Amino acid sequence: MDVMAVLQNVISSALIYSAPLILTALGGTFSERSGVVNVGLEGIMVMGAFSSIVFNLTFAEQLGGATPWIGMLLGGAIGLIFSLFHAVATINWRADHIISGTVVNLLAPALAVFLTNVLYGARQSTFISQSFGFHTFPLLSRIPIIGPIFFRNTSLPAYVGILIAVICWFVIFKTKFGLRLRSVGEHPHAAETLGVNVYLMKYAGVLLSGFLGGMGGAIQAQAIAINFSSNTIAGQGFMAMAAMIFGKWNPLGAMGAAIFFGFAQSLSVTGNYIPLIRDIPSVWLQVAPYIITILALVFVIGQSRGPAANGKTYIKSK
Amino acid sequence: MDNNKRKTLNNLTVPLLSVLLGFLIAGFLMLAFGQNPLDGYRALFNGSFGSPFYIGETLRQTAPLIMTALGFAVANIAGFFNIGIAGQALLGWICSVWFALSFPDLPGFLLLPLSMLAGVAAGALWAGIAGFLRAYFGTSEVIVTIMLNYVALDGGNYLIRNVITDSRDASERIPEAANLRMEWLTELTQNSTLHSGIFIALIMAVIMWVLLRKTTLGFEIRSVGMNPNAAKYAGMSAERTIIISMLLSGALAGMGGAMEGLGNFRNIFVQGAVPSLGFDGLAVALLGLSNPFGIVLASLLFGALKIGGTSMPLATGIPIEIVDIIIALIIFFVGANYVIRFFIDRRSRQTAGPAEGHAADQASGTTETLTGTGEKSSSEDEVNH
Numbered sequence: 001m002d003v004m005a006v007l008q009n010v011i012s013s014a015l016i017y018s019a020p021l022i023l024t025a026l027g028g029t030f031s032e033r034s035g036v037v038n039v040g041l042e043g044i045m046v047m048g049a050f051s052s053i054v055f056n057l058t059f060a061e062q063l064g065g066a067t068p069w070i071g072m073l074l075g076g077a078i079g080l081i082f083s084l085f086h087a088v089a090t091i092n093w094r095a096d097h098i099i100s101g102t103v104v105n106l107l108a109p110a111l112a113v114f115l116t117n118v119l120y121g122a123r124q125s126t127f128i129s130q131s132f133g134f135h136t137f138p139l140l141s142r143i144p145i146i147g148p149i150f151f152r153n154t155s156l157p158a159y160v161g162i163l164i165a166v167i168c169w170f171v172i173f174k175t176k177f178g179l180r181l182r183s184v185g186e187h188p189h190a191a192e193t194l195g196v197n198v199y200l201m202k203y204a205g206v207l208l209s210g211f212l213g214g215m216g217g218a219i220q221a222q223a224i225a226i227n228f229s230s231n232t233i234a235g236q237g238f239m240a241m242a243a244m245i246f247g248k249w250n251p252l253g254a255m256g257a258a259i260f261f262g263f264a265q266s267l268s269v270t271g272n273y274i275p276l277i278r279d280i281p282s283v284w285l286q287v288a289p290y291i292i293t294i295l296a297l298v299f300v301i302g303q304s305r306g307p308a309a310n311g312k313t314y315i316k317s318k
Numbered sequence: 319m320d321n322n323k324r325k326t327l328n329n330l331t332v333p334l335l336s337v338l339l340g341f342l343i344a345g346f347l348m349l350a351f352g353q354n355p356l357d358g359y360r361a362l363f364n365g366s367f368g369s370p371f372y373i374g375e376t377l378r379q380t381a382p383l384i385m386t387a388l389g390f391a392v393a394n395i396a397g398f399f400n401i402g403i404a405g406q407a408l409l410g411w412i413c414s415v416w417f418a419l420s421f422p423d424l425p426g427f428l429l430l431p432l433s434m435l436a437g438v439a440a441g442a443l444w445a446g447i448a449g450f451l452r453a454y455f456g457t458s459e460v461i462v463t464i465m466l467n468y469v470a471l472d473g474g475n476y477l478i479r480n481v482i483t484d485s486r487d488a489s490e491r492i493p494e495a496a497n498l499r500m501e502w503l504t505e506l507t508q509n510s511t512l513h514s515g516i517f518i519a520l521i522m523a524v525i526m527w528v529l530l531r532k533t534t535l536g537f538e539i540r541s542v543g544m545n546p547n548a549a550k551y552a553g554m555s556a557e558r559t560i561i562i563s564m565l566l567s568g569a570l571a572g573m574g575g576a577m578e579g580l581g582n583f584r585n586i587f588v589q590g591a592v593p594s595l596g597f598d599g600l601a602v603a604l605l606g607l608s609n610p611f612g613i614v615l616a617s618l619l620f621g622a623l624k625i626g627g628t629s630m631p632l633a634t635g636i637p638i639e640i641v642d643i644i645i646a647l648i649i650f651f652v653g654a655n656y657v658i659r660f661f662i663d664r665r666s667r668q669t670a671g672p673a674e675g676h677a678a679d680q681a682s683g684t685t686e687t688l689t690g691t692g693e694k695s696s697s698e699d700e701v702n703h
Contacts, residue, residue: 039401089650089653089654093654093656093657094654094656095650095653095654095655095656096653098399099604099649099650099652099653100650100653100654102597102600102601102604102649102653103646103647103649103650103653105597106597106601106642106645106646106649107642107643107646107647107650109642110639110640110641110642110643110646111639111643113637113639114637114639114640114643117637117639118351118637231590231591234591235464235467235468235591238401238464239464241460241461241464242461242464242465245458245460245461246461281476283472283473283476286472286476287468287469287472287473290465290466290468290469291465291469293461293465294451294457294461294462294465294466297451297457297458297461297462298451298455298457
């Protein structure tokens, strides 16, 4: 295989694997910027994946190629509803954030597999007919060199994710809403005295994380797994959480880290085609992303500090 | 004195009510899907305590849960979130079996403890990496342990396929000398998989209680967990305590994994995901409020649910997932104990006179008039942990 084809293959599969991580990591960023730790991203992704697959299997015939995209939005909506649970528990009921997130992670796969059993009579669904597949951008793919590598037969959800990351960066750092969200995560009491509705901001943060995480799960299910089972989401939520911390709670950083993780994950799949990498035992390719992440955290990034009031229950003054 | 009594009572009330509410809501869920919850719970009970065989299976499931939950609790008391229990337990499992298979000629009194120790050391080392990085580089132990879970999974599978076996997916059975099972236990429980790990686990629970409550090290671990800066100011080495508590945490998890290897499965096979033992242990520790005795009781409950749950689909057609839903609900109510306390307090205020009601408020550490100062929320946190 020539260099261009190898590059094309590596980059497109890296993007396919990173798309779900990008969106979910962005979701985590919103939640934690508002001061609510969200360990439940994994569970939220499960619900997004489950609902999108059910939608896809039910409506693929009527909706055709638009099915996965509408399924993605539905997955986001279900993720949002599911994250309401985490929001009420942590914000109003003063539950420990990690306990509540753990509950979300315990509940989601159980509920989703339970419902799959009720709906399809088996512990996993059948395969969907309308998946995300590959996309070739009409004009961009004709640019010499760059076009074929980045814009031909590639993952459209990943580009949507990158676009959403830029929008998230703008929202968090350049808008009034973003400033309020961040102030609630850093010092809720000060924010309250300045007239910010702390609970409302926290709800916004958690629900946004539910929406984005649900979409991430839907992409994972409809682009990579192609059906729903208990293995559809296997640690991607935790990877996204790591990407968020790796990216220092900055949407663009989180996106970069998510793409890196996606690239590293895809290497164990595409590595067979790359001459030098082919000779490395596959176990090293499998564990490399995790070890590189640890090393990068220790030696390059150093301490990544989250928002100051992250994980603390805010009790409103009267 | 009276206050203390009330506090213990309240501490017990929350987990008990949580368990009750969990069963109640899951019962409604069964009703909603056209199943009879009473039949379901009868099948669950019969499948976990209905005969000596099922009791043996339940206790077998309980033993490693106690270990992983103790492991999570130690780190949690020191202020760390060791989400890597699963990976540490997996490595403990692999290394104990690997050791037993590598030295089949050692006599039993050496082989069994040494194989156990190999698992303990592997778990401790794995968690120790996260502890070391946290202590000296400030690296988030959450990310490091998540990442190490995957390294343990992929690296472990590689070891099984290429080092322990000759490109097969499961190892040989361990030599009889390394077996944790005991004939009298097997006979007593009608050929269940019960092994002596349950005794080790109970002993470890007592040891951990003594260590955490009655020794200097335990005091240091608790101090660092409550306020690392204050602990440092009092002359304790935060770095040392962080590393020791993570080593302990991993060692306990590794021992839990070794029990799976030497007692339950008696071999090691390629895994599709890190063992659920890790996350279940986390849930058990939360329900047991990180107290070793609470953990023993919570492990027994979860062990019974897990084992009894396998009988439910056959007896009643209720999917086994309902068990995980019950567990999630129980943990949810433990986490949201503020709501439970809120209602307990309101009830005790209604039944008792106003003056006594106020005393109940102070005992439980929750007041309806929320003050919202820093002090208030920190005392609230203590109640939660």
